[in-house]
Amino acid sequence: MEVYLVRHTETVCEKGICYGQSDVGIIEPCNAVFESIVEQLPQDAILYSSPLQRCVILAEYIKENTQISSVIEDSRLMEMNFGDWELKSWDAIPQEVLNPWMEDFVNIRVPNGESFVDLNDRVLDFWKNRLTSGSEKPVIIVAHAGVIRSFLCKINDLSLKDAFQNKVNFGDTIKIEIL
Template structure:
């Protein structure tokens, strides 16, 4: 099955802000970026999206400009929950709290948030229990960098520690076969 993994476009957050599951908007104008994304996608597909507005806005645009009937929003596709760090500058997070997480982001939970393992468990649950086994249309999944990296680790059988080795820019479309 063809799957198109689409990362949301650039957010309104300043560089260096940790925004995980905070529901931040996207930079405007976004028409040109959205058009570029649309040109890489099939006209008819099953469309899933994170419910966070930075993904939902893009998903609605994809639906409006294709033959796709509906958007299935799923909270398992939300970005990592950064708990106490949400909307803080990375520079303002105390080093004694940040360093252990930086040394092992896969297993160490953010205070009152998630680890990458937690995010991965959500994403794997989505992949294994939400996507119909016999589906004739391609899938489009509009999500976040952490979610897309988790999907790529799962389908490529990569350890989670390798999830951040490749760049994943805003508005990137990755076509994979599952």
């Protein structure tokens, strides 16, 4: 099965702001970037999206400019929940709280949020329930860097602690094959 992992385009958040599950917008105009993304995708596919607007806006554009009939929103595709850190500057997070997480982001939960294992568990649940159904159509997933890194760790048999070896830029489209 062909799966296309598409990261949303750049957000309106300033650099250095933590915005995991905060529903922030994207920088406009974005049609030129969206057009270049659509050119990399199949015209007929099953289209899934994180329910956050930065993904839904792109997913709707993909639907409107292909033969795809619907966007299926799935909360398991949301970015990591950064809890108390949402919309704060990384520099404003006290070092005594930030440092332990930075040293083991895989297992340590953000206060009132998630760890990378928590995100990965959601992504693997999506994988098990949505990507093993034997569909003959390609699948497009519009999501976030953390979610895409989780998929890439699974497909490449990479440890979660090495997830950042997978570079995922705004607007990237990554094609994977699931056997």
